[in-house]
Amino acid sequence: MSDAAIQPVLDHVVINVMGKLDEAAAQYSRLGFALTERGHHTLGSSNNLAIFGTNYLELLGYLPGRETMRADLWAHPAGLTGLVFKSVDADLVYATLKSRGVPVMEPMSFARPVALPTGAQDARFKVIRVGADMVRNGRTFFCHHDTPELVYRPDWQAHPNGVTDIVEFVIASYEPARTAAVYDEMFGPDLLVPVQGGVSFRAGAATVLVLEPAVVADRYAGAAPVSEDGSDRMVALTFKVASLATPRALFDAVGIAYRPYAGGIVVSHPDAANVALGFTSS
Template sequence: MSPASPNGPPPRERPVQGLDHLLIVTHDLEAARKTYQRLGFRPAPRGRHIGWGTANYCLMLEQGYLELLGIVDDSQFLNGLDGTLATRGEGLSAAAFTGADLERSARLLRDSNVDVGAPQDLKRTIEASGGELLPRFQLLHLPREATPGLPAFICKHLTPDLVWQRSWIDQPNGARRIAGLTVVVDDPGAVAVPYADIFGFRSVTNTDNLVSVDCGGCRLRFTDADGLLALHPQARAFTSPPRPGPVAMQVEVADKAATASVLQAGGVAFERDRDGPLHVPASEANGVMLDFV
């Protein structure tokens, strides 16, 4: 055990280290790929989950990535993707946090009275030009009460060099990392304690109708339908209140002016704050409100 510091005991070990990736589900995977290419992303070659009827395109960043996920064979196991698309439609569906040791993460969660199972192994193929690649992962699924409002799991990459390849990371729009995720919930204040149990109380800020969680550099923001418009002005395009769950993300880019030029070249409609983000409406990003910051 580490000795206590002069200012108190050492910080408690946490089961996650940050955000690994976000899942964006779509009815038509190839159409989604083209949409995100218009947004200035260069997808990695298509991946296929072994033994499942789902496939993906990953938009790799210097830190983390975005996963476009769709159904390619509905006769096989779909891991609930068909139900998600039927009830919520296209858009953000879940977050994958990162963990260095998922067995250790599971023990830490159980010590906090979070009921989790054992880590599961997963493989998928990548249809690379030089031949098929076989990246491997471990996943630890989190119960809904542990991450209210946000379906989530913890991911450990066992073969990171296969997926973070330089030619896949260099994005034409200058995207570097996921900077934020916005989640709509009925009662923002109610999510503060569960997320503090995972990320630490010092990582959580609770003000009015907004709870903000520092997730290792990426900020998770939980708000209600009224607070959503203050964070994302493109939300005014909704004709009815958005369904609870993840609805918007912020992606950090190297140069917003250069990103704006890429969006214009792709014919993407967006709003530009003088000194703030570039706001892309959900209609231009498969149901995702996207801010480039």
């Protein structure tokens, strides 16, 4: 059995905005992300996407009257709640994780219509979800794109803020090694690398960082790092840009505050649907 299907490569991230899709889409458009048209899943949720070179960002929520559909999603706190890896073979991912003793659900298929100049087509996916008990306040799963050409479209990959990819995904945890253990089980051994205040691992173009809350707050403009009960939270993203002058000029023009941080600038979580957003050119 090849392990090629379960390499840690970031596919997309999910920001849970619940019933505030319009508000979140307006926030992210103002931040310089060119969002796709609102999409509607066959399972009942709705989204807007920001597509980059090798990964993308999903604003996920529900329309009025649909809050009871996919109710398990809305039990998570508002903000970053999904760390999603690429799959090249859904059945192989499922079988491999099962063989490694990782609680995992069978592949599930769904779709959403995509509006194109030539007419609507269905983007089709399979997801393989890691057991809910393994990840606090969020989800980790694999996404298999049956129709990647309906997601990674060049005309959707140019953004006014200059973003080309997501390069960091940040989880705040008082016990980083414990939190990251599931990823070592999924992709290891020897996946995790010690860093100041926690651990990290590479995921394609991105690095996943599991850090102590104080380190997160210091680096990401006081990002709300943990839940009231002290449990883990997914809290911050960093994006690659060719030049920091591009997002700086945009934020200055529209009046969005930002601060310097290691390697770039950061917009605090109240300005971005409860997710701190870093921008780096390094």
